[in-house]
Amino acid sequence: MEYILSKSTYIRGMQCFKSLYLNKFRPYLRDKISEEQLAKFARGHAVGKIAQQLFPGGIALPRPGKSSASKTAELIEAGCPAIYEACFISDDVIVALDILVKEGNGYSAYEVKSSTALSSVYFNDAFLQYHIINGSGLKPVKFFLVHRNADIELTEETDLNQAFIFTDVSAECEKQETFIGQNIEAMLEVLKRDKSPDIFPGEHCMKPYPCDFRGVCWKKLTKEEQEILLNKD
Ligand code: SF4
Structure with a gap:
């Protein structure tokens, strides 16, 4: 189970093939991460943790990698009711899904966003994850994007089902399958080149x-x- 791309490098590649290439082969050329970006990452992580309680009693996996992917497969095989940071590898891509939940005979996927609106990047993220989870042998029953409800403050007392909005993007994910496969192939080709694309x-x-x-x-x-x-x- 090897992998070359991740969710973040795929999203980077969607923006610019040169950025994808430089990130892989010249990462030291990256600009310094701003305090604002670091705070945004931390906020996203904290909201993701809280959202796990929408489906309590699950098992959390550590950093994405080959062992987390194997562990995910084992937990699915054992019928685990919920897996946080469920990891999948297929098509040379690794993804870690925020929450995988057993529903009937299958599993549904929930990707949590800390923002109060959905953007095209979040949809592309969902399309990629659906493609990779499907490619790894588990077709999600449904795929939901979950984002914050701007009208409800997130505190310890908040009813979490009110604090988050669920959007079923399964049909769009299915429609994008071929396109996502083509995107991945194009990105893998870029990473085989001996110099960065001239963009x-x-x-x-x-x-x-x-x-x-x-x-x-x-x-x-x-x-x-x-x-x-x-x-x-
Ligand atoms: S052209 Fe350069 S700065 Fe612009 S998106 Fe691509 S890598 Fe980034």
């Missing part, structure tokens, strides 16, 4: 996320050009 900076450097290779790539741009990209909606 000139542009609007894609800021969407959906500000790329962390701007420090090297944007040297090709004038200050004015950089300002225009930074201030584009």
Whole structure:
């Protein structure tokens, strides 16, 4: 069970093949992570932990890797009612799903987002995970994106079923199967090259996320050009 891509590198590749390549072969060129980004990661992690209590009594797996994938397969085989950070490998890609829940004879997938709205990145994340879980031999009964309800404050007393909104994206996941497989193949091809793809900076450097290779790539741009990209909606 080897793997080359992860969920985050796939999402990076969706934004820019050059970023995907540099991240793999020149990670030392990445810009420093800001305090704001670190805080966002920590917030996401904390909300993910709280959301596990939507389906209490599950087993949490440690860091994604080959042993977590094997353990996930064992727990599924044993009929475990809920698995947190369930790990799957297929098509040279590894993913860790926030919550896998036994429903009837199968399992449904729940991917939790700490934000109060769903974005295209979250959908792409769900499409990838569905594809990999399916490819590993477990077709999810349903796939849900779960995000925060902006009207309900998250405290220890909050009814968690009110604090989160569930969106069934199973049908879209199914429709995207072929496209996701093609994307993965294209990214794996990029990573076989002996030099980074020749991609000139542009609007894609800021969407959906500000790329962390701007420090090297944007040297090709004038200050004015950089300002225009930074201030584009
Ligand atoms: S800065 Fe722009 S061109 Fe360079 S790797 Fe990032 S997204 Fe690609």
